Amino acid sequence: VRIRAFNYATRGPSDVSALRRALDEGEYRAEDVLCVIGKTEGNGGRNDFTRELAMTALEHLLGPRLGLAPERVQDRVIFSFSGGTEGVVSPHMVVFVREATPARSRRTGEKRLALGIGYTRALRPEEIGRMPQVRETARAVREVAESLQLESLADVHLVQMKGAIPSFTYAEAEAARKAGRELRCDMVYSRGASALGVALALGEVPEEKLSDDAICRDWSLYSGVASCSAKPGLERTEILVLANSPEWEGDLQVAHGVLEDMLDTRTVRAVAERLGVRVSIPPDPAEVRKLVGVFAKSEADPRGTLRGQRHTMLSDDDISDTRYSRCVLSSVLASVLGETRVYVSTRAEHHGPLGGGTLALIARVGES
Amino acid sequence: VRIRAFNYATRGPSDVSALRRALDEGEYRAEDVLCVIGKTEGNGGRNDFTRELAMTALEHLLGPRLGLAPERVQDRVIFSFSGGTEGVVSPHMVVFVREATPARSRRTGEKRLALGIGYTRALRPEEIGRMPQVRETARAVREVAESLQLESLADVHLVQMKGAIPSFTYAEAEAARKAGRELRCDMVYSRGASALGVALALGEVPEEKLSDDAICRDWSLYSGVASCSAKPGLERTEILVLANSPEWEGDLQVAHGVLEDMLDTRTVRAVAERLGVRVSIPPDPAEVRKLVGVFAKSEADPRGTLRGQRHTMLSDDDISDTRYSRCVLSSVLASVLGETRVYVSTRAEHHGPLGGGTLALIARVGES
């Protein structure tokens, strides 16, 4: 079995023409589409409807081809769209396809990109942002990872998640508060607990260091491979695990690193080189072409400084720090890697150290 | 005579404490302050009052020390403040001081930073954006350059200008329109004509290629050293010329390059290396420390693409392309040079090719 990945530029949030053409021309089959990860040109906030527009277009494209009603498509294919293409970011989508390959006679031992999807159970509002969410996320991540026939959990390089934020009533919130356990059922806590769930699953943080009090408080604890957003109304967390496995084939590999801050070009370079992508100033187009996906989490350092210098991203009440931090990190990535189709998602609680974030690259490394 | 330059971080637009301390401690004299170039944390637009606040603070600081009323200070010292510290940019000001040095016994022939200031004559509204502005700007730039004892005009590396936009009445505008010569008395045309004035002065563009029709139309014509903003109500253009001269002393040099686009790291590297600043991934702190000023013009490519990929900076009605382009270029510069105290000003008509801009660096190269 192998993964193929296709990075399509889009002309607008509802533009699925490249995917339609690929399906029409038999490049791959709708049944084999595992997930679509993309950036759309909204503000990435609460009133960003570009994600819904993109997913609606995909549902109407894939539904008939899968024999499903449009509203059932997402039970089968994971869509992970992030709004906000600030600065140089070019709107795009990466389609991941899983295909059967002929049985290999000879094992080379080389590892290739493996991708699995999974879900937590439905979570209750009072579990979000607390240890039950951390443990259930860890369980689900391990379950997916185990299905990928990995040599080691160290071969997991990216866990892309859409975190649950179940709905609740005002009365439930008040009851929780009076019981001394104020609900944490919001985006900040859901992202934070999801990331710590990954850290627990992969052994990045030992369980004894984790507690309700540590979540969104002890920033020394983090995962280096998590990438989590959170969506109000979602009952269970959706999980994509990207790893390298000796049992998978194809020509792709994934690698990751932890960005110390938004200017950490040292790590960008190191991750690229781990995949055989040589980095230089300026970037070499032949090297750039090896990349098929760039995924990162960014954060305007909450301490208000970057490398000892004051920044103003957090005190600007006209433009959100989320938009700034995506713009900055995508510019840095484009500058170093020579690629503007980058997926940068923002706010990075327990995704790398304070002010930092996680980075994963996927590149062509040659057929195994 | 020599130039010294001091790059001070600020805690807010009105923070002049570092300059006050330097004056109080005798680091240099108020009489020797030639100009102050800075970035303040406003939006860089029409309702950006941070520049006025910064200049008011400087006027009240320097006025008493110069024996001038605050409102007279700018007749003697040029203040060039640009609003907009998007992303990683750290608010700061660079103070340039011109000091007499003891007569040198032995000439080394090495060139050092020379800085001169000047003004065009008062311009009339109908001259703005047309050849009279171009020619008068060229004349004034040449006049300043000549005063600097340069070996060649090729030694001019940065002409920082605040372009005139004289006031006019509605009746004057209507009269001009009816006479078939609609006024061009706005920011776009004033910046464009100023840049072409520099190009004419320095021989970058031959006079026969210039015409009213070419201004803000023929983008193949440009200056590689201009950096112009424009200010409504200003009657004459204020001009700073930065060059290298064998007759000037000190330890500073300036160099420049033309950015082909906002990701042109090749040029950033080349300019730095011309000053002996080695560039690497990641930047070497010892090299970074040599830099005392980074000045650039940026522009979101008006064709809507960057290196063949669509960008969305021009179709976002929530955030101006001026803010995006400053954020992008400053991130790229910070990523390559390791410095967040960078001065990026935006909209770059005839400042480099379409979608590009000008770049000048000042660095310590050792005493001459």
Add this chain to the structure above:
Amino acid sequence: VRIRAFNYATRGPSDVSALRRALDEGEYRAEDVLCVIGKTEGNGGRNDFTRELAMTALEHLLGPRLGLAPERVQDRVIFSFSGGTEGVVSPHMVVFVREATPARSRRTGEKRLALGIGYTRALRPEEIGRMPQVRETARAVREVAESLQLESLADVHLVQMKGAIPSFTYAEAEAARKAGRELRCDMVYSRGASALGVALALGEVPEEKLSDDAICRDWSLYSGVASCSAKPGLERTEILVLANSPEWEGDLQVAHGVLEDMLDTRTVRAVAERLGVRVSIPPDPAEVRKLVGVFAKSEADPRGTLRGQRHTMLSDDDISDTRYSRCVLSSVLASVLGETRVYVSTRAEHHGPLGGGTLALIARVGES
């Protein structure tokens, strides 16, 4: 024949549940839906995708019921969505249904709301913003008006239009410029010429006063009933004419007025009272309930003052004047009329005097 109108609150741009329910319950038939006018919660600008999302949802709802492919629905039903629900505006849609009624035995002579739709022919880029667009719009408006069996053109109270902005190439634009007829194929000119087309059709402005030069220049010329937006890529202007006719039945009437400025409550009151809706401070809920549609055009006065006082809507580079002017006028309308489901569209070239706009109300006046 009669018009019925239904004003539905929406929970988001894609919420068509109220319309679905009405169709499912047989309140009216999909075949009878003539047009849907609505406000969605985007920014109303170039990157406002909420309109596309709303129209996609309507296409997928109505397509199967009309036996049409989704992308064909708009050939039959006009959708007119305006982004921007600033301030108190509640996102909503007004569905207009045209139904046959039993032949009336006795004519009362009372006029009731009549609604017709039409289109201009496809317009060429060089026609936009010039007299050919004005004349063709006038022709099409008259054609629709004539089909409504009106007593007089004075009975037309609202002409809602989506103005054509045909696509063109850079070469075509350059050729036009060189021929001395620079293209005016943009939103400003398309809206302006559309409004003057209505003014010509209805005799509000005599043809001899109209010329290419007067368009978007002579602001003394305007229509008091036009309401036009413009859409890049649209080849022909879509037209809705709302009038009162003695040949139509039902319980609705429309009335209009010209707002002198955004605070012109005198006109709001006068228009309401013409429909028998009594206006008071505070509004009387029984009167408010008679209203089924409030439609207005707004504009931040380009002279920078309102009733002699300076306003800052045009010099704010963080928030567009379009968002301010919608917020202001909708607040004023809500304050006077007691209704927050108001449709305010912005930029009002030749829609009322400079700084003013058009206003139309639809109310229940009793069965004819």
Add this chain to the structure above:
Amino acid sequence: VRIRAFNYATRGPSDVSALRRALDEGEYRAEDVLCVIGKTEGNGGRNDFTRELAMTALEHLLGPRLGLAPERVQDRVIFSFSGGTEGVVSPHMVVFVREATPARSRRTGEKRLALGIGYTRALRPEEIGRMPQVRETARAVREVAESLQLESLADVHLVQMKGAIPSFTYAEAEAARKAGRELRCDMVYSRGASALGVALALGEVPEEKLSDDAICRDWSLYSGVASCSAKPGLERTEILVLANSPEWEGDLQVAHGVLEDMLDTRTVRAVAERLGVRVSIPPDPAEVRKLVGVFAKSEADPRGTLRGQRHTMLSDDDISDTRYSRCVLSSVLASVLGETRVYVSTRAEHHGPLGGGTLALIARVGES
């Protein structure tokens, strides 16, 4: 003794020309200026430097006339500037002057505007947002009120405050958290506790209903006359009390009301009429001219609805709800009162009911 008030339009945040002229022409004396309340055209947020610019200009204007260094002026005159002139609001300042009048021979018993200023003691971070701040604010308000020779505390109609937010270290915050008393030293809590302090002082809320837990929680408790902003770094709360007193003279009176929501025109009308200002649609210019000050607090209803209809002010991530709510309420006030020089400040915790706010008008009622 009497209060005179002057409402000056400004051409920019630093425009103090009208005040300068009045002083130069002897209209009143600098020594008699008690306070200046104004609106400047910033965003009203953390990066709004227009307030600092306005206050700097006033300090430099009044300092020499008062024989004070500029930085000492605010020890003597209270400046209360609010950023944000959204929509129709015209930037302006109201100067309040207190002057001695000849001893009156005959007491009429009529009450006239009385104005006093005061301060709380310096507050500690742990006191903010808790009962100590409430009680100290109440004490200081009562002290000022008592100095005004009022008949009754019911004659207090506006308590304008700038609330303390003393600085604290990260270590102090952590220590407080570990002690189970997390700091509430922020704008929300400082405003809320200030308002409840007024409510306590004036008997609007009985002390037994107040507790740490009720602050920013029990929204049924509120003051109808408070108007509080809060300023990081401020150690003590600055207080202006506006009341009507039989012992004061002049021609001004103040009245207040509690807005139930942002469309509560009934209350606007009632307050105006209490001052003899007749309200009509449209407003009568002769009545409008009686007004010299309009002061209100606004709030986008946190429940997301207004009179049962959904609003989108809280889910728009491009424009802050603070800007929307100021724009809405100022439009409503301008629509009803016919005046665009209105002072609307936003976020109204415990200032009127949830979604509502306080309103105070000052008008000329004839010499006492």
